[in-house]
Amino acid sequence: MDTCVDISVEINGVPVSRSVPAETLLIDFLRDDLGLRSVKLSCDMEICGACTVLVDDLPVSSCTTLAADVDGAAVTTVEGLITDGALDPLQQAFIDHGAVQCGFCTPGFILAAKALLLRNPSPTRAEIVSALDGNICRCTGYTKIVEAVLHAASA
Amino acid sequence: MRPDPFTYHQPKSLAEASSLVAELGDGAAFYAGGTELLLLMKMQLAEYRHLVNLKNIDGLKTIGVEHDRLVIGALATHYDIAFSTAVLKHCPSLSRLCSEIANIRVRVAGTIGGNLCFAEPRADPPVLLVALDAGLRLISAHASRVIPASEFFLGPFETARKPDEILTTIEIPLGTGFASVERMKQGNYSLATAAISRSDCHQTWIGYGGGPPKQLDGTGALLDRDNGRTSDEALYAAVAEDIADLEIPSDIEAGESYRRHLIAVAVKRALVSLHETEATGVH
Numbered sequence A: 001m002d003t004c005v006d007i008s009v010e011i012n013g014v015p016v017s018r019s020v021p022a023e024t025l026l027i028d029f030l031r032d033d034l035g036l037r038s039v040k041l042s043c044d045m046e047i048c049g050a051c052t053v054l055v056d057d058l059p060v061s062s063c064t065t066l067a068a069d070v071d072g073a074a075v076t077t078v079e080g081l082i083t084d085g086a087l088d089p090l091q092q093a094f095i096d097h098g099a100v101q102c103g104f105c106t107p108g109f110i111l112a113a114k115a116l117l118l119r120n121p122s123p124t125r126a127e128i129v130s131a132l133d134g135n136i137c138r139c140t141g142y143t144k145i146v147e148a149v150l151h152a153a154s155a
Numbered sequence B: 001m002r003p004d005p006f007t008y009h010q011p012k013s014l015a016e017a018s019s020l021v022a023e024l025g026d027g028a029a030f031y032a033g034g035t036e037l038l039l040l041m042k043m044q045l046a047e048y049r050h051l052v053n054l055k056n057i058d059g060l061k062t063i064g065v066e067h068d069r070l071v072i073g074a075l076a077t078h079y080d081i082a083f084s085t086a087v088l089k090h091c092p093s094l095s096r097l098c099s100e101i102a103n104i105r106v107r108v109a110g111t112i113g114g115n116l117c118f119a120e121p122r123a124d125p126p127v128l129l130v131a132l133d134a135g136l137r138l139i140s141a142h143a144s145r146v147i148p149a150s151e152f153f154l155g156p157f158e159t160a161r162k163p164d165e166i167l168t169t170i171e172i173p174l175g176t177g178f179a180s181v182e183r184m185k186q187g188n189y190s191l192a193t194a195a196i197s198r199s200d201c202h203q204t205w206i207g208y209g210g211g212p213p214k215q216l217d218g219t220g221a222l223l224d225r226d227n228g229r230t231s232d233e234a235l236y237a238a239v240a241e242d243i244a245d246l247e248i249p250s251d252i253e254a255g256e257s258y259r260r261h262l263i264a265v266a267v268k269r270a271l272v273s274l275h276e277t278e279a280t281g282v283h
Helices: A026-033 A089-096 A106-119 A125-132 A143-154 B014-027 B037-042 B078-082 B085-090 B092-098 B104-109 B112-118 B125-131 B217-226 B232-242 B256-280
Strands: A004-011 A014-021 A052-055 A058-061 A074-076 B007-009 B028-031 B050-053 B063-066 B069-073 B135-139 B144-148 B153-155 B166-173 B178-186 B189-198 B202-207
Touching: A014 A026, A052 A106, A058 A106, A058 B104, A089 A106, A089 A143, A106 A125, A106 A143, A106 B104, A125 A143, B014 B028, B014 B050, B014 B166, B063 B085, B069 B085, B078 B092, B078 B104, B078 B112, B085 B092, B092 B125, B092 B178, B112 B125, B112 B166, B125 B178, B125 B189, B125 B202, B178 B256, B189 B256, B202 B217, B202 B256, B217 B232, B232 B256
Parallel strands: A004 A074, B007 B050, B028 B050
Antiparallel strands: A004 A014, A052 A058, A052 A074, B063 B069, B069 B166, B135 B144, B135 B166, B178 B189, B189 B202
């Protein structure tokens, strides 16, 4: 059997077909093959959330997901949240609330929050905290991040 | 960290998957959510030249009631189980547990079957499922059997599953009473877990990070005798006695004496939680 796997996947709305070595991790496929550098490698063990992407609107750790496993799925990175040059309300809310410092964790936080708002457009503060439990920020603390999500949800 | 190259097999049936692993031998592993297996392969702690993906086999994610059992497909993710109305109705303690495992990303990718077969000693589902008297169905190309969860876990990362057997369903008997589970969480895992189920007697099980779920016989007997009116002091003493000879791990996450304390706290919280579910009548 071939050690390469054919995959067809929609990345930020654009269909992509490739043959990739079976062991290719989704994060490497996105960053190195497709140049989507918003996807960050940090803990490399599903703890920190910096590599979060959405697969069919649900968050996964791209550091520990095979590219082969997203065959047939729709993958969203933070680049894909921009519509006709306009930021997603969540992205704008992070800016407006100062929920960004070094920015390394930010794409993961925004995508985890996006997944929450897609399934629950009006979350409580507790629901936001619960959904973001598992994304780690080492700069700002979490208060401004939670406020940004609350604002985006009510906007 | 990157896994070494491997060949990715995508069988369409259980028989094909089982035969593949039987043929390929030690270098092959069944592959489900990957949340545990890929990590090990990335860290070079496990080396497999062949991964046999189970995710494209029909029917392994189904959750529903069959006769007197809640039947959960082994490929159902923690996220699937947490949001299943059937699980919420018939086994809310499992719903809640699956909504709290690790983090959202692990819950979305990780499967209940993968969790059980990996037999991570700090994992919570094994503890609750033994307390619920769940049965685990194992299927190979030639045979099918159901074994009690309490006989499935043999030790850390060790189960009664034969190499070519696939865990296909988790079967939880319905209407057997109330159950609760509480965990002392540290990062993605637990330092201590306690589950209590009660129909005619209290079944009290713990997870402690060092081996398979352990039943606390003395504690269960005490709860039966006291009929729910056990004092904290008596409960802590009973738990301490039940785990006195148990080899409790001591590592960077927690020392042995602290873990012994947390086990007793988890049992106490599980008891409180059990009383709450009994008082409200919501299982």
